[in-house]
Amino acid sequence: MSFLVRGYAGLGSLPLPSGRRVSSPGPDAPERFQGMLRALLHALRPRGPEGLLVGSAWGPLSEVGKRAERVLRGRPVKDWTPALVAGPAYACAEEVGLQGPVHTVQRGATSFAAALALASAWPKLPLCVLGTDEVTPHVVWARAAYRGLSLNLDAEGGAGLLLGPGPKPLAHGFARVVSPPNARAWLREWLAAHPTELLFAPPGLPHGLTVLPQTVKTVLSTKWDGEHPASAAGATALAVALLSGQVQPAVAGIKNRPKRIAIVAITPRGALGVIRLVAPGVRLG
Amino acid sequence: MSGGLWITGVGAATRQGPTLADLERGLREPSEVGDHTVGAAGAAAALVEALEMAGLGPRLRVNAALFVGCTWAGLDESELAVESHVNDQDPDDVAWSRHGSDHILARLTRSSGVGGLSLVVSAAGGGSAEALELGARWLVSSASPLAVVGGVQLETRVGQQCFADRVGVDPAGCRPHAPDRRGTTLATGAGFLVLERAAHAAQRGATPLASLEAIRMQSGGNALARLLQRAQADAPDLWLLHGSGGVAEDAEEAGALKTVLGEPAPGLAASKALVGHTQGAAAALDAVIAALALRGGFFPCLEPGAGLSVVSAERLVPRSASVLCTNLLGRAWALHLRRVDAEPEASESDLAPLPEVLGAPSDIVPIAPPEELEEADPDEIESEEPDEPEGQPNPFASDFMPVEPPEDPPEEAP
16 A cells, blocks of 8 residues: 655745745634645645545644633634534635545544555545644643653644656655554564664654664654644655755755655554655665 | 445444444334433443454454544543633643544554554544545555444534534434424444455355445535435435434435435435434444344334335335435435345455445546556556465555554453
8 A cells, every 4th residue: 555756845844945845824823724734735736636635633623622612611603614623624625626535534643644544545546645733722731731741742834745646756655553552563673674764753752762773864753843743744745855855865964865764653642653755766665 | 246345343332322232222113212421431342342243353453444433533531621721720631631533542442452544534523424435445445354434422512512503402302304303412422333355254254244335425515415316326225314303404305305216205214313413423323223224134213204205114124225424514425235145255256346435526436446456656666565475465565564463352441
């Protein structure tokens, strides 16, 4: 269940070429999650997507949160639509006239990996796969709960890939999500079996992977746009840019252009997402 | 020959009670509406019930995919945290740590031992219909032999307020298609189905409850009417209607049914008077009900109200059933199930025909079985697939390292 990457885009401070970096709506913008999706989808639209898959840990949490506060204070809510998790993707797809599948899936910090894994179920269709999460007051309040897990969630961002068949892809890859209790043991074995020059991983994870050969350069996936559940999406877009030679290897602290990159995401309860990308012509396995 | 996907296990927790047997009792004869509340533990127990009926051991569970429809996953916990803020109390860290999709999925996977790709699908009340759609798509397009699909609806005040505002709540209880209906009854619930390739299920001696023949979806204006135009070709003996009891929703559904199927229409039933509107879990529970009726050879005791003319006298033991589901954003699904009369021999030919699964919102696209799919990169990329052991397809042909099952048996749901 592999996929070919034909385009990429990232939000915010990712070190991507300027043409592939798009700005996100401001922190006070209404329907900000939908705005983030819209920005990424419009950046990838010229490449002709027919469907849209979104992976997001929280979806339009700011809109849900606003309505939750009103309900819990006993006040009426006028418009529910922006708070429905599937709504932003439906609306964005309708805006650009997509005729293919449109789905929003959630799996904590592995949501983008889950969406990528699911995307391989449409091997013949050009698909946009986006991963975004917004920072909201509710996330800031949640930070204390997550602090014990060394996660700082006071950040937001996202990125997306355009997948599909055709000649001259930018990269070739696959994604997988594995649940506990065997996830970490599986990941150690998987990393040992799959040569990788560069590993993007969230804070805390690399220390548990002592089997990694010294030749593997590990970079925090949160280095550029902070710690948020969609940071694996940003790292994936950057990996495509590195593999296709569109950003310099020095961005990731390495000298030579890499041919194989892995991106790992982990949820607070130990589910693992792994995304493997290789340069064109390189064996994926 | 039946279709290529079998339903080999189902589980349900509803307001009728925590088990499938509680639901089936209510389906077989008129009964009082129950008041059982389904929590996360009850949802996990329903998942385990489906896996046990399917006879799936740890080795099959650990690589199985799990697609769960929800409406705002984890919102039940988030509300507690938001409430502490609203009331100027200390942050409820425990509640926040349970916020979101990760918590409910962790609960389900930990209890069941299901360890493959797991995700929540949110679709504004159609979550479990979309989960079924994606589960079937996953099996049709990959080499994976089975997937678990379903839906979970836990108690949330925000979710209830949303559906109350959009659909209405009838203080007299949900009365689908009754002329004097005033709205729905919101309820908690969970339903799960094990979808499995027929050949794989037959090979391991599993007994099918039904086969999944087709999943159709339409979106946009008149979605339900356009969906029914296509779904009527399946000519099911039993239509399980969306039938929420909502004044506008039921009127739209009745109009579409009368236009497409004519009047009186045969074989109509609606479950929400019995189990309530379980939102993200509703389509999965209706699919469970359809599978029970097809396996058990009975017509569910779920008469819709007199707003629809039903040919009650002609009710037959159903051989096929279609489930209708609509969501708050104008999408409509039809799931078509058929009774499996003859067990297929375990051979490659049993992989076809696989069910029709939506390829685009406006069309039904028959999907080729995996062996007919072209490789996406025949010229550009070297193949990385390892050789497969003879007679044993590798379910992760391009992602070939399966997870080993845990040494200890999976934790049972409390």
